[in-house]
Amino acid sequence: MLDHSSKLTSDLTSDPLTEMLRGLRLDGVDYGRCRLAEPWGTAFPAQDAARFHFIKCGRAIIKTETGNWQELKTGDAVLIPRGEAHVLASAADAPTLPFEHYGRKEVCTGIYDLKCRNTAESGGTLVFSGSLRFNVDRLHPLLQMMPETMLTSDLAKDDPAIPHLLEAMTREVDMDRVGAGGILARLADVLMATMIRTWVEHGCGETRGWIAAVRSPDVGRVLAAIHLQPERDWNNVELARLMGISRSGFAERFARVVGETPARYVARVRMHQARLWLKDGMRVAMVAERLGYDAEASFSRAFKRVIGDPPSHYRSKGDPVRAMPPLAAVSLVAAE
Numbered sequence: 001m002l003d004h005s006s007k008l009t010s011d012l013t014s015d016p017l018t019e020m021l022r023g024l025r026l027d028g029v030d031y032g033r034c035r036l037a038e039p040w041g042t043a044f045p046a047q048d049a050a051r052f053h054f055i056k057c058g059r060a061i062i063k064t065e066t067g068n069w070q071e072l073k074t075g076d077a078v079l080i081p082r083g084e085a086h087v088l089a090s091a092a093d094a095p096t097l098p099f100e101h102y103g104r105k106e107v108c109t110g111i112y113d114l115k116c117r118n119t120a121e122s123g124g125t126l127v128f129s130g131s132l133r134f135n136v137d138r139l140h141p142l143l144q145m146m147p148e149t150m151l152t153s154d155l156a157k158d159d160p161a162i163p164h165l166l167e168a169m170t171r172e173v174d175m176d177r178v179g180a181g182g183i184l185a186r187l188a189d190v191l192m193a194t195m196i197r198t199w200v201e202h203g204c205g206e207t208r209g210w211i212a213a214v215r216s217p218d219v220g221r222v223l224a225a226i227h228l229q230p231e232r233d234w235n236n237v238e239l240a241r242l243m244g245i246s247r248s249g250f251a252e253r254f255a256r257v258v259g260e261t262p263a264r265y266v267a268r269v270r271m272h273q274a275r276l277w278l279k280d281g282m283r284v285a286m287v288a289e290r291l292g293y294d295a296e297a298s299f300s301r302a303f304k305r306v307i308g309d310p311p312s313h314y315r316s317k318g319d320p321v322r323a324m325p326p327l328a329a330v331s332l333v334a335a336e
Contacts, residue, residue, distance in 0.1 A: 030130055030131045031128060031129070031130045031169075031184060032102075032104060032128070032129055032130070033056075033126070033127065033128050033129075034102070034126075034127055034129075035124050035125070035126045035127075036058075036090070036124050036125045036126075036127065037124045038090040038091070038094070038124070038125075039089075039090050039091060039093075039094035039095065040089065040090050040094055040125070041087060041088070041089030041090065041091075041094040041095055041096035041097065042087065042088050042089070042096060042097060042098075042099050042102075043085075043086075043087050043096045043097070043098050043099060044085060044086050044087070044088065044099045045085055045098070045099065045100070046083060046084055046085040047083040047131065048083060048133075048138050049083050049131040049132060049133040049134075050079060050080060050081045050082065050083050050131070050132040050133075050134060050138075050192075051079075051080040051083050051086070051129070051130070051131060051132070052077065052078070052079050052080070052129065052130040052131075052132055052188070053072070053077060053078050053088055053127060053128070053129045053130075054076075054077040054127070054128040054129075054166055054169070054170070055072045055073065055074055055075065055076050055077070055125065055126075055127060056074070056126040056127070056128060056170060057074050057125065057126045058074060058124060058125025058126060058127075059071065059072060059073050059074065059090075059125060060072045060088055060089065060090060060125055060127065061088075061089055061090075061091065061092065062078055062086055062087070062088050062089075062149065063086060063087050063089075063092075064080070064084050064085065064086045064148050064149060065084065065085050065086070066084075066148065067148055067149065069092055070149065070151065072151070072153070073153065075153075075156075075163060075166070076151065076152055076153040077151075077152040077153075077162075077166055078149050078150065078151050078152070079132075079149070079150040079152075079192065079195055080148065080149055081134075081138075081143050081146045081147075081150065082138040082143050082144070082146070082148070083131075083138055084148055086149075088127070088129075090125065128169075128170065130188070132188060132192065146196070146199075147199075150195055150196075150199055152166070152195060158198050159194060159197075159198040161194055162191070162194055162195065162198070165187060165190060165191040165194065166191070168187055169184055169187045169188065169191070172184050172187065216257055218243045218244065218245075218253075219243070219253065219254060219257045219258065221242055221243065222239050222242050222243050222250075222254065222262075223258070223265075225239070225242055226239075226265065226266055226269050227269060230269045230270050230272075230273040231270070231273065231290055231291055231292075233266075233270075233291070233292045234262075234266045236250060236251055236262055236263070239254070239262055250262070267302070267306050268306055270291055271302065271303050271306040271307050272307075274287050274291060274299075274303060274311070275303075275307060275314055277290070278311055278314040278315050279314050281315075283315075284296055284299070284300065284311045284312070284315065287299065287311070288300075299311070
């Protein structure tokens with residue numbers, strides 16, 4: 001019979017990215033569609049959910065608050081994994097309308113036609129937009145390591161499955177059939193995992209952070225273990241054993257590849273998990289006990305040191321992601 005450590009090692013025999021994506025999944029998806037005549041521009045506010053845009057036909061440009069304009073052509077899609085504020089427009093000088101000013105008509109559960117300004121009867125740019133709610137919030141270490149935007153035009157050449165997934169999603173929206181919302185959610189889950197995997201394998205070329213860690217099987221295996229069991233109080237001895245090297249060699253290699261010490265990374269993952277439990281209504285004492293703290297006060301100090309606010313702050317405010325309107329009340333962009 002396998003012991004706890006042996007079982008975990010057995011679970012991590014596949015590639016680290018597979019293990020990490022097991023812990024990152026979509027909890028909800030909404031889509032909208034809009035056909036736009038130039039000039040047009042839409043300003044999307046920051047949100048806890050990810051944003052997704054797909055250019056079915058025509059062209060557009062996109063810009064986040066800290067980035068430069070990027071071009072999107074027919075067949076391109078862009079994922080904003082942390083939901084930063086951004087503008088989608090026909091041109092850099094096009095007048096913009098806040099996204100929340102669009103009216104919407106529900107086509108079926110989770111899918112909307114948007115009443116866009118400058119709507120085109122035919123031609124123009126047909127845009128599908130969506131809100132994708134992950135099971136972790138935007139401040140989770142996994143999402144923090146991702147870029148602000150991920151373009152499928154950069155990724156599709158390395159993974160031919162991406163255009164086919166986008167086409168399948170488009171057909172579901174176009175056909176307006178019963179159950180389309182659920183099928184879209186599953187297709188979006190596969191698409192997001194495929195985009196992340198392709199980006200890790202071929203994108204950016206970063207030598208530090210999450211990409212480098214996942215590309216390094218030994219460090220990636222350790223990272224996957226931490227994310228799979230955030231409630232476990234990992235120490236360097238256990239993590240070095242997973243990597244198969246000495247404790248001192250492990251600490252140096254982890255810090256060099258990931259960009260921070262193992263202890264700090266473990267603390268961030270554990271406290272972000274604690275924050276999700278608190279937002280879900282779990283009592284502080286129970287969270288402290290679940291994370292192995294002998295006293296609620298010591299947990300509270302550790303939580304504030306990592307997160308910046310005391311646990312009571314999240315218990316009183318609630319979860320901003322779950323405070324969003326229900327799935328049927330959140331929309332994406334797209335309309336024909």
